Amino acid sequence: MDHRLRIALESQNPWWFEKAFETGVERLSYFPQIEATMEAREVLLLFGARRTGKSTLVYQIIRSLLERGVAREAILFMNLDEPFFFSMADDPALITGIVEDHIARHPHVERFYLCIDEIQNYSYWAQAIKTIYDTKSTVKCILTGSTSSLLQRESSRLSGRYFSCTVYPLSFEEYLRFCGVAHPTVVERRQHLEDYLKFGGFPRVVLEEQEGLKIQILKNYYETIYLKDIIFPNRLRNNSDLVDLLYYLISNVGTTLSYNRIADGLQISTDTVKEYIEYAEDAFLLYTVMKFDYSVKKQVANPKKIYALDTGLVNAVAFTFSENAGKLLENLVYIALRRKHGGIYYHKDQYECDFLVKSGRTIVQAVQVTWSLKEESTRKREIRGLVEAMDAYTLDEGVIVTASESEELVVDGRAIHVVPLYEWLDA
Structure with a gap:
């Protein structure tokens, strides 16, 4: 040798x-x-x-x-x-x-x-x-x-x-262990959850004490992923198109997106948009969620939702926590669901429900996500979207995950559990 x-x-x-x-x-x-x-x-x-x-x-x-x-x-x-x-x-x-x-x-x-x-x-x-x-x-x-x-x-x-x-970034339970919190009180869970939403679950970032360095490390991770696992292996030449697309997608996590509209907005072809998104998924940077339909062709044809690997990356690269905490919460719920379940979809008919969980050929769970239900218009929108999904898939129960609110509701004979994120993650 x-x-x-x-x-x-x-x-x-x-x-x-x-x-x-x-x-x-x-x-x-x-x-x-x-x-x-x-x-x-x-x-x-x-x-x-x-x-x-x-x-x-x-x-x-x-x-x-x-x-x-x-x-x-x-x-x-x-x-x-x-x-x-x-x-x-x-x-x-x-x-x-x-x-x-x-x-x-x-x-x-x-x-x-x-x-x-x-x-x-x-x-x-x-x-x-x-x-x-x-x-x-x-x-x-x-x-x-x-x-x-x-x-x-x-x-x-x-x-x-x-x-x-x-292997995903740290779950919330792992995050607490990394922070040295063995038996957290409710107050401690809520306090740590805000940091977890802001900075995500990459182990090195969690262990770093300085917030400025956390953000810089996350930016470095983002650049390393798109350079080493997207640009280099796929031999991409026009890097600026990829960078613009990734920034756009990470800035719009949880939003229903049309590949054609993205292509028009960025002045690139639809095929290029699809190709680059596939590369980003391949590198575990982004995930696409399809609208559920029993027809696979319709699933593929419908607009997709995009979620990021880690809320810390979104916060560091695209927007700050205070600008859109609700979307970070929704992104975190998606990753938590993905850890546990294979098939995650969204529901859209007259109204929308953020997540459906599929087991085999059956939808077994409907989950809605919102920062708060205190505003009446938000409350109506989130409940009717969830109820429509529960009706569509014959579900007796549904969940609305919030930042800190809890409540038990019965709507049209169906149970709705309003659960704070720190409690839902522990379930």
């Missing part, structure tokens, strides 16, 4: 030499499916935007393995985002060669754990991992990636050989 490669590997695997390594604030307990797959042969794929904590989770997995008595030399880690490895991305024998060399050096080890960070940076990753899986039964692969198409494009190669898990 080339000595430079050996040095690079040794610097990334401090446990080989019984040196300490940083594992951050405990998060592994929030991912029981990870622990459940560790003894299975299948590859574990951890997906999510940059800086959401995927690398830290891998280090926590490594720490857990060492605590269980796994030999230090049985764990091989590579961060392919580092310049030395990034420069070798087009070498088809890189990973298999490293693995074979490491196995040969440690013939007494019965089971190896291969951990690779930012696997999408390696051009031949799918071929290499498939080869290792098929020929090295003693190797367990644990991979992280920052683009969702990583799996979509290569899924046929790894079919039946992997488990996947999406």
Whole structure:
């Protein structure tokens, strides 16, 4: 093995030499499916935007393995985002060669754990991992990636050989743990929730004490995501169009958007709008929500709603908290729903309901979001939109999430639970 490669590997695997390594604030307990797959042969794929904590989770997995008595030399880690490895991305024998060399050096080890960070940076990753899986039964692969198409494009190669898990920024419960709040009172939950709405749940941002630095870090994250995971991998030349589109979308989270109108407003083609939004979704920066319809064709044809990965990004890049706190609240509710459920849609007929939760082929939950119901016109609008959705999908109960208000209502024989966000997130 080339000595430079050996040095690079040794610097990334401090446990080989019984040196300490940083594992951050405990998060592994929030991912029981990870622990459940560790003894299975299948590859574990951890997906999510940059800086959401995927690398830290891998280090926590490594720490857990060492605590269980796994030999230090049985764990091989590579961060392919580092310049030395990034420069070798087009070498088809890189990973298999490293693995074979490491196995040969440690013939007494019965089971190896291969951990690779930012696997999408390696051009031949799918071929290499498939080869290792098929020929090295003693190797367990644990991979992280920052683009969702990583799996979509290569899924046929790894079919039946992997488990996947999406890593989001911190949930509110994780956020409280990072802040050192073990058993928060209602007052404490409300106080912390305002900061959570303002600055989001990226772990590094949560741990930063200075508000000015929080905003700067978030801006840096935003630029890194659109440069490394949108512009570079898709080889986009006209960066200004992408920047303008992303800014427009993040400034309009929760708003019903027409691709044609966006194209006209930004003076770019509709196909370009669709393409760039797909790239942003692929990088986990943005999510589109479709209007629910039992006809898939109608779902696709109808206007979409856009939500961002993290409310902190919206606050740092597009508008401040005080300008549109209600939209940040709605965005946060969407991300919380997305963590728990697969299919999220919105309802629109005569009136509108923000979110529908689909299980199988059935709508099982309707959720409306508003900062406050104190204004009578707002109260009427939110209730009639929710009731229309409940009627349309035969739901006996519905929820209105607010900033701080709670109430129990019965409208047309249907129960409506008005729940403050800090309580709803705890449900």
